[in-house]
Every structure is written in C-alpha cells, then in structure tokens.
Amino acid sequence: MRVTILAVGRLRAGPEKDLTDDFLLRFDRSGRALGLGPASVVEVEAKPGAGMAAEGALLSARIPKDAWLCCLDERGETPTSPDFAARLDRWKDERRDAVFVIGGADGIDPSVTARADLLLSFGRMVWPHMLVRVMLAEQLYRAATILAGTPYHRA
Numbered sequence: 788m789r790v791t792i793l794a795v796g797r798l799r800a801g802p803e804k805d806l807t808d809d810f811l812l813r814f815d816r817s818g819r820a821l822g823l824g825p826a827s828v829v830e831v832e833a834k835p836g837a838g839m840a841a842e843g844a845l846l847s848a849r850i851p852k853d854a855w856l857c858c859l860d861e862r863g864e865t866p867t868s869p870d871f872a873a874r875l876d877r878w879k880d881e882r883r884d885a886v887f888v889i890g891g892a893d894g895i896d897p898s899v900t901a902r903a904d905l906l907l908s909f910g911r912m913v914w915p916h917m918l919v920r921v922m923l924a925e926q927l928y929r930a931a932t933i934l935a936g937t938p939y940h941r942a
C-alpha cells in the first residue's frame with residue numbers, strides 16, 4: 788500500500804524535514820515486508836491570496852479516487868497507536884493506497900474533509916503543520932513496528 792503525505796505548503800530544509808524524512812525511511816524499511824509503503828510527500832501551494840477553495844482543488848487533484856483519505860484535523864478522532872496500526876493494516880488488506888492530508892495556516896478546505904474516510908487528531912491543541920508532518924511520519928513508523936512485532940512501541 789503506497790502512502791502519500793499530501794501537504795499544503797513547502798517544507799524548507801531543516802530539522803522538521805530531516806525528522807520527517809528519517810521516520811518515513813524507517814517506515815519504508817519496517818513496512819516493506821508487511822506490504823506497507825513506500826511513503827512519499829507531495830506538497831501543493833496555491834497562489835498567494837487564492838484562498839482555501841484553490842487549495843482544496845489542488846489537493847483534490849492529487850487524491851486518487853480509490854485511495855483511503857485521512858485528513859489531519861484537531862477536531863477528529865484520537866485513536867491509540869495500536870488502533871491506528873490496525874486501521875492501516877485493514878486499509879492495506881483492501882489493496883487501496885492511503886493519502887494523509889495536512890492543511891496550511893487556514894486548515895483543510897471542507898471540500899476535501901467532506902470526503903475523508905478518517906479525520907485524525909493528534910489532540911485538541913493546534914500544532915504547526917511542519918510538526919504535524921513529523922508526528923504523522925513517526926506514527927506511521929510506529930504502526931509498522933507494531934504490526935511487525937518489533938520492540939519500538941512499548942505501551
């Protein structure tokens with residue numbers, strides 16, 4: 788199952804990008820034998836002032852019709868890491884790719900969240916989008932280790 792992190796805005800070189808790349812590489816390595824991955828990051832950026840609807844159109848154009856769609860949203864569900872891993876495993880078994888959308892400063896356009904299979908929250912506080920990328924990449928890696936039975940996750 789290919790995994791795409793689809794994000795509004797460009798992440799410049801720096802610690803958040805390094806961490807995201809590192810966790811995604813680990814996810815690819817741990818997930819390969821399980822049929823999870825590879826993971827990639829796709830960034831979209833509307834013209835300045837174009838508004839949320841323009842961002843929504845750019846995002847929608849990059850979401851395959853048959854992919855599982857998960858939108859990162861502080862108002863969403865807060866599964867445990869094992870629950871998240873189990874959900875990824877079910878998605879993988881259905882042989883559909885997964886797309887995780889992270890919004891920009893104004894969030895994710897409702898035209899995208901309306902079609903999401905899951906709204907995923909990392910708590911009710913709002914985090915900067917670049918940290919959300921790191922956190923999501925880490926949870927993907929953690930999920931792969933949980934499914935592989937390797938001792939990274941200890942709860």
Ligand SMILES: C[S@@+](CC[C@H](N)C(=O)[O-])C[C@H]1O[C@@H](n2cnc3c(N)ncnc32)[C@H](O)[C@@H]1O
Pocket residue numbers: 858859860861862888889890891892893894895907908909910911912913914915916919
């Ligand atoms: C700076 S936040 C934008 C918040 C914006 N006020 C909103 O209403 O969505 C940028 C993006 O980071 C993600 N994000 C921020 N906090 C989050 C959280 N607690 N859980 C999940 N995603 C979060 C969401 O995808 C959000 O669109």
